[in-house]
Structure formats: structure tokens, C-alpha cells
Amino acid sequence: MFAVTNRSYIAVLLHLFSWLLFAFVLLFHQPLSWNIHVPFEFWVKQSCVLLMLIIVFYMNSQLFVPRLLLKNKILIYVLVILVIAVLAGPLIKMVDNALNLPGLMDRAFSEIGIQRPPKRSGRIDVFLLMMTLFMVGISTSVTLIRKWQADQQGREALEKEKIASELSFLKAQINPHFFFNTLNNIYALTHVDIEKSRKALHKLSRMMRYLLYETQTGSTPISKEISFIVDYIELMKLRLNGLTTVVFEEPVLKYDPPIAPMLFLPYIENAFKYGVSTTEPSVIAIVIELKGNELSMTIKNRVFNNYAETADGYGGIGLSNTKRRLELLYPGRHNFSAYETAGPAEFIVHLNLVLDDTELHSSR
Incomplete structure (x- = not known):
């Protein structure tokens, strides 16, 4: 006033x-x-x-x-x-x-x-x-x-309000999608190993605390997002058999710029969904790098025949919403590609973000 x-x-x-x-x-x-x-x-x-x-x-x-x-x-x-x-x-x-x-x-x-x-x-x-x-x-x-x-x-105010509402809606769709998928995995784990299911619930509670309290401002330090991804990968490992190998290369953080939360998770979740087999060996490789003002993520995983059609279409509510969020939050500052290689079938996802000066300076 x-x-x-x-x-x-x-x-x-x-x-x-x-x-x-x-x-x-x-x-x-x-x-x-x-x-x-x-x-x-x-x-x-x-x-x-x-x-x-x-x-x-x-x-x-x-x-x-x-x-x-x-x-x-x-x-x-x-x-x-x-x-x-x-x-x-x-x-x-x-x-x-x-x-x-x-x-x-x-x-x-x-x-x-x-x-x-x-x-x-x-x-x-x-x-x-x-x-x-x-x-x-x-x-x-x-x-x-x-x-x-x-x-x-x-x-401009109406456009900002529209974008904010759309982002909130998209984010609200991503979080329940992840939450229910993870609960289904833990439910299946309770029939096999009670101790592992308890550890999984503990990790899930920590992850949900991050989603509820750390991502409400629309941005989060990349270090916290990486910690969230580590928890998710560890949670997924609890249900894997010895045939699947998970390799995760974390970025070396000289500074800690803010990014939009939950951008990487749908692609990682997709790799665990379609790149795991109960009968054949597979490797899920996840690499996240931060060089200067460029943040990149590369994910490689096998594509098995029973999942090939879904993986090729690259559907799913989390993935489509994430691509929409990229268009809204990083217009002209992101590059996304997803393709399948020929025999043996391997699905590769690459995402590159260019952080602006404000994001870099706020982290130094």
C-alpha cells in the first residue's frame, strides 16, 4: 500500500x-x-x-x-x-x-x-x-x-498467471504419478523382503518431504535435486535382481544453481520402467554434468521387446508434462532428444539446459 x-x-x-x-x-x-x-x-x-x-x-x-x-x-x-x-x-x-x-x-x-x-x-x-x-x-x-x-x-499478468497455473497443474500431475508408482513397487517388495520394504518407506518419506517442502517456490538447488535422484535410484535398486546394473555419475558441483524441480525424474523413471528384465542382463546408465552454464543429462537403457512399442512412443503423463514444463520454463534454452539405436536395442535420452546469468550468480 x-x-x-x-x-x-x-x-x-x-x-x-x-x-x-x-x-x-x-x-x-x-x-x-x-x-x-x-x-x-x-x-x-x-x-x-x-x-x-x-x-x-x-x-x-x-x-x-x-x-x-x-x-x-x-x-x-x-x-x-x-x-x-x-x-x-x-x-x-x-x-x-x-x-x-x-x-x-x-x-x-x-x-x-x-x-x-x-x-x-x-x-x-x-x-x-x-x-x-x-x-x-x-x-x-x-x-x-x-x-x-x-x-x-x-x-503480461494474465500470461504469467496462466503459465503459473499450468506449471502448478503439470507439477501436481507429475508428483502423484511418481508417488503411486513407487507405492506399487514398495507394495510388491513387502511380499519378498520386509526389511527392504521398511528402508524403502523411509526413503520414500524423505523424498515426499522434499516434494512437499523444498519444491514449492518453483526452483530448488541442484544439489538437493541430485540427492533426490540418488534416493530414487537407491529405492529402485531395492526391487532389482542381479541382472540389472545401475550406473549413476553425479556432477561435480563448484556452485549450486537453482533449477526447476522434478525435470529429470520422469526420464529416469522411464528407464527403470522399460529398461529392466527379469531374464536378461541390462544396464541403466545415468550421467548428469554441469559445465559452466550448461546442465546436461544423458540416460541409456536397454529396450526389451515387450516394452518396445511404449518406449518408442515415449508416452506417459510424466514425460509429456516434463516436455511441456521445459517449453514454459526454459524457452529457447533447452535441447531434448530421445531415440532408439539398432541392435541391441538401446534407448538414449539427452537433455541439455542453458542456465541464465541470474541462476548462476545466485549460486555463487
């Missing part, structure tokens, strides 16, 4: 300063250079002119532009402005006559031996007409610029 009040205060001061500058340059500077005793009534008249221009400025800004021009009532708007500009002269002339200003000004000039040329009656005050139209032009321009800025900010 303080910030809004402070901005309003600055806006009022800016308007006040602009009007004072305008009044001095166009209304008061020239009379002061005449080197005569200007009657007080003249300053009253100039103040009335200034007041009229101020009224025209804000009526146009707050009333005519929003209710006529912005609603495509252009002809009515133009007619209203022309009527105001034409009526400005007679109104000021009434002020002149009420103050007896022509006679007072003639007397002031005659005191220094100068006779002013007489003004023709009924003649339109071109200067006042142009000044009125000038005020209308400035007022219209300022109002349209402010309207454009407000619309632009509104569009």
Missing part, C-alpha cells in the same frame, strides 16, 4: 510541475518581458485561461477519451472537441469584459507611450484556439499511452 501511495504522490508532483512550467513559458513569460506595470486583472485573466486549459485537459483524459474515443465514437468525439475549442474564445472574452481588461491594458501601454493595435470584434482568438487543441492533443496522447501500458501489463 505504501508503494501505491508513493507512486500516486510522485504522479501528483509531476503533474503540478508540468503545469507550472507550461504556465510560465506560454502564459506568464511574455507579459513579464513587456517592461510595463501589468494590471492585476491581467494575471487573473491568464489564471482563468490556465484553469480552463487544465479543465479541458482532464475532462478529455477522464471523460471524452474513455467514453467516446476508446468506444469508437470518433465523430462525436471530434465534434465535442471542436465545440470546446471554439467556445473557449468567447468564454475568455467574457472574462476580459468582466474585468475591463482591454481598457486597463491600453492604459498600461499608454503610460510608456505605446498604443496597442485595436482588436477586431468577433474575431476568433487563434492563439487560444490552438492552445486548446494543443492541450487536447497532449491529453489524448497521454491517455492512450497509459491505456496501452495498462493493457500491456494486464496481458
Whole structure:
């Protein structure tokens, strides 16, 4: 609230300063250079002119532009402005006559031996007409610029809100997907080894604590994400037989930049889902590297015949959502590829992220 009040205060001061500058340059500077005793009534008249221009400025800004021009009532708007500009002269002339200003000004000039040329009656005050139209032009321009800025900010706010909502929805889909898959694995493990199932539940509780409390800000240090991946891999190892070998190469972290959480897990989860066999040997290789501002992940795993169709399609709610998150969070700063090699069938996933300067500097 303080910030809004402070901005309003600055806006009022800016308007006040602009009007004072305008009044001095166009209304008061020239009379002061005449080197005569200007009657007080003249300053009253100039103040009335200034007041009229101020009224025209804000009526146009707050009333005519929003209710006529912005609603495509252009002809009515133009007619209203022309009527105001034409009526400005007679109104000021009434002020002149009420103050007896022509006679007072003639007397002031005659005191220094100068006779002013007489003004023709009924003649339109071109200067006042142009000044009125000038005020209308400035007022219209300022109002349209402010309207454009407000619309632009509104569009940006809506876009950010849309993206934030979509990211929250995608993340909410990924986490339950992972959670239920893992619970199914632990349930199967309880029939084989109670002790291993207890260790698995302990790791799962630690992982869920990370998901609930460490990822709510939209970013997490890469070190915590790596620890989460290590826990997940260890959890998956509990259900593997001796035919599957898991190799995980962690990055050497000289600094700890923040990244979007849960970006790597769906691809790792996919490797354990489709790269494990109960009858054939297999290797799951996971490599994560951080070099400069580039973060990369490479996953290689066997593709067995009974899973080949699903793996080729690369389906699954977690994978599709992760690719959508990449488009939203790292637009133009990520590269993703997934393909299958020929015999023996091996599926390779590669993801490369380019971290921006803000992410790097915040970690150093």
C-alpha cells in the first residue's frame, strides 16, 4: 500500500510541475518581458485561461477519451472537441469584459507611450484556439499511452498467471504419478523382503518431504535435486535382481544453481520402467554434468521387446508434462532428444539446459 501511495504522490508532483512550467513559458513569460506595470486583472485573466486549459485537459483524459474515443465514437468525439475549442474564445472574452481588461491594458501601454493595435470584434482568438487543441492533443496522447501500458501489463499478468497455473497443474500431475508408482513397487517388495520394504518407506518419506517442502517456490538447488535422484535410484535398486546394473555419475558441483524441480525424474523413471528384465542382463546408465552454464543429462537403457512399442512412443503423463514444463520454463534454452539405436536395442535420452546469468550468480 505504501508503494501505491508513493507512486500516486510522485504522479501528483509531476503533474503540478508540468503545469507550472507550461504556465510560465506560454502564459506568464511574455507579459513579464513587456517592461510595463501589468494590471492585476491581467494575471487573473491568464489564471482563468490556465484553469480552463487544465479543465479541458482532464475532462478529455477522464471523460471524452474513455467514453467516446476508446468506444469508437470518433465523430462525436471530434465534434465535442471542436465545440470546446471554439467556445473557449468567447468564454475568455467574457472574462476580459468582466474585468475591463482591454481598457486597463491600453492604459498600461499608454503610460510608456505605446498604443496597442485595436482588436477586431468577433474575431476568433487563434492563439487560444490552438492552445486548446494543443492541450487536447497532449491529453489524448497521454491517455492512450497509459491505456496501452495498462493493457500491456494486464496481458503480461494474465500470461504469467496462466503459465503459473499450468506449471502448478503439470507439477501436481507429475508428483502423484511418481508417488503411486513407487507405492506399487514398495507394495510388491513387502511380499519378498520386509526389511527392504521398511528402508524403502523411509526413503520414500524423505523424498515426499522434499516434494512437499523444498519444491514449492518453483526452483530448488541442484544439489538437493541430485540427492533426490540418488534416493530414487537407491529405492529402485531395492526391487532389482542381479541382472540389472545401475550406473549413476553425479556432477561435480563448484556452485549450486537453482533449477526447476522434478525435470529429470520422469526420464529416469522411464528407464527403470522399460529398461529392466527379469531374464536378461541390462544396464541403466545415468550421467548428469554441469559445465559452466550448461546442465546436461544423458540416460541409456536397454529396450526389451515387450516394452518396445511404449518406449518408442515415449508416452506417459510424466514425460509429456516434463516436455511441456521445459517449453514454459526454459524457452529457447533447452535441447531434448530421445531415440532408439539398432541392435541391441538401446534407448538414449539427452537433455541439455542453458542456465541464465541470474541462476548462476545466485549460486555463487
